[in-house]
Amino acid sequence: MPLPVLSLMLVVFGFTTGEFVIAGILPDVAADLSVSLPAAGLLVTAYALGMIVGGPVVTVLTARLARKPLVVGLIAVSLAGNLGSAVAPNYPVLLVARFVAGLVVATFFAVAIATAVSMAPADKQASTVAKVALGMNLGIILGTPIGTFIGHDFGWRATFAAVAALVGVALLLVLRFVPAQPAAATGPVLGELRVLARRDVQLAIGLTAVGNVGVVTVFSFITPLLTDVSGFGAGAVPVLLLVYGAGAVVGNFLGGWLADKALMPSLAGLLAALAGTLALCWLVGDLQAPAAVLTFVIGVLAFAIIPGMQTRVLAAAGSAPTLAVAVNAAGFQVAAAFAGWLGGQVIDSGLGLRSIYLVGALLTAAGLAVAGYLLRRDCVPADHS
Template identity: 55%
Template sequence: MFVLAVLMFCVFSVTTGEFVVAGILPDVAGDLDIPVGAAGLLVTAYAIGMIIGGPVLTAITAALNRKRLMLALLAFAGIGNLVSACAPGYGWLLAARVVTALVTSTFFAQAVVVAVRSAPPDRTATTVARLAFGMNLAMILGAPLGTAIGHQWGWRATFAAVGLGCLLGTALIAMLVATPPDEQRGSAIAELRVLLRRPVLLALALTAIGNVGVLMVFTYLAPLLTDLAGHPQNRLPILMLGYGIGATLGNLLGGTLYDRNPRLWQPALLALLALTLAAAWLLARTPLPAAAAVILIGILGFAIIPGMQAGVLRSATEAPTLSMAVNASAYQVAAACAGLAGGLVADSATGPRPIYLIAAALTACGVLLTVLSAATRTEPEKVAAH
C-alpha cells in the first residue's frame, strides 16, 4: 500500500499537468498574445504526443531497468513542466508540452506494472483502480488547484508547481520503490508481436470503442446541461464536481467488482452505462434528472476502465508496459474521436441531444466486444482441455 501511495502521487503530479491546461488557457493566450484557439492547440498537441510517442518510447525502452526508467521519465516530466513555466514564447511552450506528453503514458504504463506486481494476483483490477485514483484526484483536485495558482500568481507558476511535484515524486521513487524481483524484460520486437494477438487487439479495441460514447458526453457536458437541460452557467462547476466525484467512486467500485467476477461485471457495467445514456436522452430537457444522469454517467463511465486495463494486462502478459502504453493511446484516440463526432452533432440542426443516443449505441458496441473478448480468451482453455 505504501508503494502504491507513492506511485499514486506520481500519477497525480504527471496527470495534473495534462488536465490543468484547460483552466489556464485564457491566461496563456493573454500573456503570450495569441488567440485562445491557438492556445487550445496545447491540449491537442499533448494528446497527439501521448497517442504516437507513448507506444514508440515504451517499445524503444522495453529492455531497460524498470526503476531507472521510471526515474528518468518522471524527472523528464518535471523538467518539461519547468521548461513550460520558463518558455519565452508560444513555440517553446508547445514544444515543451509535446515532449512532456511523450513520457506521460510510458511512465503510467511502468507504474501500472510495478503496482500490479507488488499486489496479489487476484487484485489486479483493484490495484489498477487505486493507482488510477491519482488520475481522478488530478481531475477533481489537481486541476482546480493548479487553475487557482495560475489565476493568483500566473500560469507559469502552475507549470512550476507541477514540475516540482514530478521532481518530488522522482525522489520518493528513488528512495522507496524497488523494481519487482526476478523480472525478465523482452525486446521491443517480441513485445510488438504480443500486441498482434487477437485477444490483445480485442482488448485494445474495447478501450477505444467502449469509451467513445461517455467521452463524447463529457466533452459536450456544458451545452447538454445548459442549452438542453436549462441549467444556468454558474451551476456548471457544481455539476462538473459531481461528475468528478462520481468518476472517483466508480473507478474504485469498478476495480473491486471486476476482480470478483470479470465475466459478469465488465459487460454488466457497460450495459448499465448504455442504458443510462439512453435514459439521459429521454430526460435530456428536465433539469433534475439530467443532473442525476451526469453523476451516474461519471460513476459508470469510470467503473468500466479498471476492467479494461486489467483485461489488456491479462491478454498481454509478456508485454505489460507496451500494452499499457498502447492502451493509453487507444483511450486518447477515443477522446479525439469523441470530440470530433460530438462537435459535428452539436453543430447540426438537431442540436446536442442526439449525443446521448449515439453514445448509448457506441457503448452497446462495447458490450458486444466484451462478450467476444471473453469468448476468445476461453478458446485456448478448451484446446488445452482436449
C-alpha cells in the first residue's frame, strides 16, 4: 500500500474506532458519570449530530481550500474532540466533546477519497478507494474490540486517550507522506448545494437514513443486549465485537459485489434479510449460541447494504461527488442520532431491553419499503415518471 494512502487509511481507522467503540464501553461511561444507560446512549446521538451538521456545512465551506491543509485541519479538530472526551469532567462536557469529534468526519472521508483517487493510476482508482475504506472495516474488526478491552481494564477515559494517540500518529504520517494538492475545482456554493434539491438524491439519502436506523439502534446497545439479554460476561463482549467486525468485512465485499450485479434488487434483498435476522434475535436472543452466530450475521448484513447505498447516492449526484459522499455520510448519521435516542426511549417505556431487536427489525422493514419504492420507480418508463 502506498504510504500516502496508508496514512489516510490509518486516519479512517482512528475515526471509525472513535465512533464505534462507544458501543463497547457504554455501561462503563454510564456508571462512572452516574447517568442512566439511555442518557449514555445520547453520546452516540451527539457524535452523529456532529457528522450531520458537519457533513454538508464543513464540506461546502472548505471546498476551495487546498487539500493537504484541509485534511490536516480536519484531523486536528477530531483529535481535539477525542482528547476532550478523555478528560471530560462530566456528562455535558463529554456530550460536547463527542459532537466536536464527529463534526469533521464526513468531510474528511470525502476529501480523503478524492485525494487518494487523484494519486492513483486510472486503472487502480477503485482499488485505491477500497484501501482507504479498509480503515473503516479495521476500525470495527480491530479498533472497537481493542478499545473495549482498554476501557474494561484501564477505564473508559483510557479508550478515548488511545483513540486520540492513534489519530495523532496518523496525523504525523499525513504531514510526512501526503503530497500537497490544490483545491478541487468547484463552482459557486449555491451551485454545489443544488444537487441536494434533486429528487433522486433526496430519495437516495433517505434510503441510507431509514435503511440503517434499525441496525444502528441495535448496535448502539449491543453491549447490554449481549450481557443482560444473552447472558454473556463482560469479558466476552470484545470477542463478540470482533465477530461482528469480521462479519462487517465479509459484508463490505459481498455488498459491493452484489451492487455491481444488481443494485436495487440486491439492496432490497439484503434489507429483507437484515429485518428477518433482527426479528430472529428478538426470538432467540436469550440463547448464547444463536446470539453469537447472529452477531456475525448482523455484521455481514449491516455492512453489505452500505456499498449499494453509496453507489445510489453517487449515481444520483454525479455533478458533486465530494458533497454527495459527505451528505450521504451525514444521512447515515441521521440514523445513528435517532438510534441513540430511540433505544433509550424503548428501554424507558417498559418494553424491555430485548425489544430493541424487534424495533430494529420494524425500522429495517421501513427501509425495505423505501428500497421497494425506488426499485419500482426505476422500472417506470421515463415518460410515465
